[in-house]
Amino acid sequence: MKSIAITKEVQSALTPNGVLQDLLEGNNRFINGNLEGADNAALVSQTTGGQFPKAVVLSCIDSRVPVETVLDQAIGDIFVARVAGNFENADILGSLEYSCKVAGSKLVLVLGHEACGAVKAACDGVELGNITHLLSNILPAVHLSADEVEGEANSSNKEFVAKTVENNVKLTMDRIREKSPILKDMEDNGEIAIxxxxxxxxxxxVEML
Structure with a gap:
């Protein structure tokens, strides 16, 4: 059971690859029903004076993907930015930059998920209120997948949806590097991995791409 929060010294000694392996090991514990568990009261008291998370995860809002749980991470371990469709925008980029440049996280993980509702809606060209603008961020992945997958380019085609989920993650990673010189420089210098x-x-x- 985890009862000691990450300190600045511990965080500073971490490597991007080591953090990634830690998250994947946590995911394996989740799959095998062997969660580490945590003394939440102890962790709460230790983190009141500051936080030193090892990673930031950009994920979808989907209720079936509780990020800390599926990666078996405790209070103070990771930042989580969530938006339907797990894409970047100016506010998300600022959050990622804060996580890494200011707070010292070593890894940016863009985490999509199977049968994503936002991706399906984008595949079907759904238009509804502010959802229309939200889905426009996923359309580049839809268009890319239409050139790569045979059959209907809509949510009835499971292969098309799956490819669009993957492409959305990959294009989001590309745009993070393109739109955030801070994060790109940190990655180029080996300080973080995206x-x-x-x-x-x-x-x-969690299958890595």
């Missing part, structure tokens, strides 16, 4: 994965609703496993 990686992507897709969570399976059927197995609970």
């Amino acid at each position: 990686v992507g994965g897709v969570y399976s609703l059927h197995t609970g496993k």
